[in-house]
Amino acid sequence: MDDRLIKALEHADYRQTLGIERQRLKDKAHAELIIGxxxxxxxxxxxxxxxxxxxxxxxxxxxLDDNGYPVAIENLEDFQARVIGTxxxxxxxxxxxxxxxxxxxxxxxxxxx
Amino acid sequence: MNQGCxxxxxxxxxxxxxxxxxxxxxxxxxxxxxxxxxxxxxxxxRVDHKIFDQVIISPTEDSANSRILSGQTIAxxxxxxxxxxxxxxxxxxxxxDSDFLVxxxxxxxxxxxxxxxxxxxxxxxxxxxxxxxxxxFSPASLHMLWAxxxxxxxxxxxxxxxxxxxxxxxxWEWYGVLYQFDTRRFRNDYAFTVACHIMSGxxxxxxxxxxxxxxxxxxxxxxxxxxxxxxxxxTGDQNKLVKTQxxxxxxxxxxxxxxxxxxxxxxxx
Numbered sequence: 001m002d003d004r005l006i007k008a009l010e011h012a013d014y015r016q017t018l019g020i021e022r023q024r025l026k027d028k029a030h031a032e033l034i035i036g037x038x039x040x041x042x043x044x045x046x047x048x049x050x051x052x053x054x055x056x057x058x059x060x061x062x063x064l065d066d067n068g069y070p071v072a073i074e075n076l077e078d079f080q081a082r083v084i085g086t087x088x089x090x091x092x093x094x095x096x097x098x099x100x101x102x103x104x105x106x107x108x109x110x111x112x113x
Numbered sequence: 114m115n116q117g118c119x120x121x122x123x124x125x126x127x128x129x130x131x132x133x134x135x136x137x138x139x140x141x142x143x144x145x146x147x148x149x150x151x152x153x154x155x156x157x158x159r160v161d162h163k164i165f166d167q168v169i170i171s172p173t174e175d176s177a178n179s180r181i182l183s184g185q186t187i188a189x190x191x192x193x194x195x196x197x198x199x200x201x202x203x204x205x206x207x208x209x210d211s212d213f214l215v216x217x218x219x220x221x222x223x224x225x226x227x228x229x230x231x232x233x234x235x236x237x238x239x240x241x242x243x244x245x246x247x248x249x250f251s252p253a254s255l256h257m258l259w260a261x262x263x264x265x266x267x268x269x270x271x272x273x274x275x276x277x278x279x280x281x282x283x284x285w286e287w288y289g290v291l292y293q294f295d296t297r298r299f300r301n302d303y304a305f306t307v308a309c310h311i312m313s314g315x316x317x318x319x320x321x322x323x324x325x326x327x328x329x330x331x332x333x334x335x336x337x338x339x340x341x342x343x344x345x346x347x348t349g350d351q352n353k354l355v356k357t358q359x360x361x362x363x364x365x366x367x368x369x370x371x372x373x374x375x376x377x378x379x380x381x382x
Contacts (some may be wrong), residue, residue: 017354021356022238028359031325034219036223041223041322056206111338112340113338
């Protein structure tokens with residue numbers, strides 16, 4: 001087989017595996033950003049962080065969870081700490097994993113073979 | 114409210130009991146909740162009871178159910194899943210298939226939520242863009258729910274739902290015509306989907322809350338490496354390489370799971 005084609009196919013294999021691994025990390029991070037709090041389920045994202053930050057001074061509030069159901073949050077400060085803590089923990093891990101796969105330049109290395 | 118996990122396992126052509134031991138071990142490691150095995154006498158004798166907090170013997174009628182797995186026809190028993198409502202020793206129960214492998218604490222969040230009935234809406238395929246994980250009965254019918262994992266409280270409404278699943282099983286052909294699904298074998302996924310649809314007021318409301326989507330493996334994908342850093346797979350159709358880590362897995366390739374089960378046990382001893 002033509003060397004040029006062999007190299008291109010090797011690269012295609014690598015990009016295919018890289019694409020799968022990127023998607024996998026994204027799905028994993030998204031799943032880890034969902035938390036349970038006071039019986040409701042909340043996806044931690046920039047919108048939730050900003051919203052909680054803006055109402056924190058009220059001490060307590062009813063917040064709609066991911067399914068649109070009202071959840072009474074008695075301690076907004078604690079909720080904020082949990083939300084931000086989760087965001088930092090998950091996104092930092094995501095970044096570490098993402099940087100790790102970026103440095104791997106073959107399909108086999110991407111999957112630890 | 115006490116909470117725990119239940120796993121049904123009836124040995125047949127596949128050693129479901131052995132799978133259940135692994136599934137239970139992972140539930141304890143990642144979710145830290147008690148686990149009950151529901152099984153028959155024969156399977157119970159073959160299974161190591163140490164990992165289970167309780168073993169409940171509940172014979173099931175011999176099933177003519179079968180599926181094609183790696184080119185072979187495999188018989189299996191799945192007709193009494195709806196009896197979980199009466200059998201579970203817990204107020205809040207996580208019901209999982211014996212081939213559902215927990216590798217994260219995600220379900221713990223859902224166990225601690227207030228929702229009375231939760232079921233999987235989707236599975237994420239091991240390979241993005243590969244079809245197979247989104248299933249509809251037919252273009253004009255329902256989107257299938259996966260009974261692979263269910264979380265429920267003992268409530269009067271849920272009692273009605275689980276009894277309804279039994280009724281649907283007994284009238285399988287009729288519901289197959291009504292909801293346009295393949296009736297050649299009984300599938301709990303179909304029965305729970307129909308039951309949730311009826312319980313929702315025929316789609317007027319939503320009876321269930323969605324659980325997170327685990328990864329789905331078809332019966333063609335192979336596990337080629339297990340380590341503390343993750344699992345490495347090669348997909349059956351296209352020979353793509355995939356690595357997974359800290360993600361729950363519905364490993365439908367049961368023969369592959371049993372072939373590699375010692376690797377898992379060694380990893381989690």
